[in-house]
Amino acid sequence: AQSVAQPEDQVNVAEGNPLTVKCTYSVSGNPYLFWYVQYPNRGLQFLLKYITGDNLVKGSYGFEAEFNKSQTSFHLKKPSALVSDSALYFCAVRDRPTGRRALTFGSGTRLQVQP
Amino acid sequence: NAGVTQTPKFQVLKTGQSMTLQCAQDMNHEYMSWYRQDPGMGLRLIHYSVGAGITDQGEVPNGYNVSRSTTEDFPLRLLSAAPSQTSVYFCASSLGQGTYTEAFFGQGTRLTVV
Numbered sequence: 001a002q003s004v005a006q007p008e009d010q011v012n013v014a015e016g017n018p019l020t021v022k023c024t025y026s027v028s029g030n031p032y033l034f035w036y037v038q039y040p041n042r043g044l045q046f047l048l049k050y051i052t053g054d055n056l057v058k059g060s061y062g063f064e065a066e067f068n069k070s071q072t073s074f075h076l077k078k079p080s081a082l083v084s085d086s087a088l089y090f091c092a093v094r095d096r097p098t099g100r101r102a103l104t105f106g107s108g109t110r111l112q113v114q115p
Numbered sequence: 116n117a118g119v120t121q122t123p124k125f126q127v128l129k130t131g132q133s134m135t136l137q138c139a140q141d142m143n144h145e146y147m148s149w150y151r152q153d154p155g156m157g158l159r160l161i162h163y164s165v166g167a168g169i170t171d172q173g174e175v176p177n178g179y180n181v182s183r184s185t186t187e188d189f190p191l192r193l194l195s196a197a198p199s200q201t202s203v204y205f206c207a208s209s210l211g212q213g214t215y216t217e218a219f220f221g222q223g224t225r226l227t228v229v
Contacts, residue, residue: 043220051215107157
């Protein structure tokens with residue numbers, strides 16, 4: 001079975017400071033890992049994904065994530081936070097190979113960026 | 116390109132009523148799925164489909180039915196609504212090549228069962 005843990009319900013950071021949103025995963029094989037963002041009253045939007053190759057993945061809006069296989073982590077990072085980054089962030093995993101192609105999501109982390 | 120379209124956006128049901136949440140995508144995606152989002156629990160998979168005519172259960176399938184008669188449409192049916200089904204429902208689709216493609220989500224349906 002595949003699972004994802006996001007240990008922080010909320011992360012608070014001041015505008016201009018670096019931010020990190022944590023994610024750890026559990027899969028039986030090698031993972032496909034994703035980050036999504038949800039703005040109020042909206043659906044989820046794709047930010048970035050790790051499939052294979054370089055452990056540092058760059059995505060939309062200046063976000064990046066680092067895949068660490070030994071720690072089974074995929075933390076989301078941004079060097080300088082913006083107030084507009086305030087939203088709900090979800091980490092997701094898909095096991096490979098698997099016949100079950102749907103994603104498993106973490107419980108979400110609310111990012112609050114203060115001006 | 117409309118992407119994934121869900122209707123309705125809001126719905127209030129009485130306990131015991133049935134209804135269908137509609138989901139349509141125009142990207143020719145093979146994979147479609149339904150999730151429910153509850154506070155503190157993230158998104159939980161209800162049902163999914165790997166292609167027309169093929170569906171399977173997710174984590175929380177009880178009380179819901181799905182069918183996939185076409186590639187484009189993947190409706191979710193609530194058989195007899197219960198207050199525990201009060202939630203926000205999201206439909207998602209993704210390409211069929213491999214399992215590494217990102218999912219596209221609809222705007223959601225906010226359902227209240229009274």
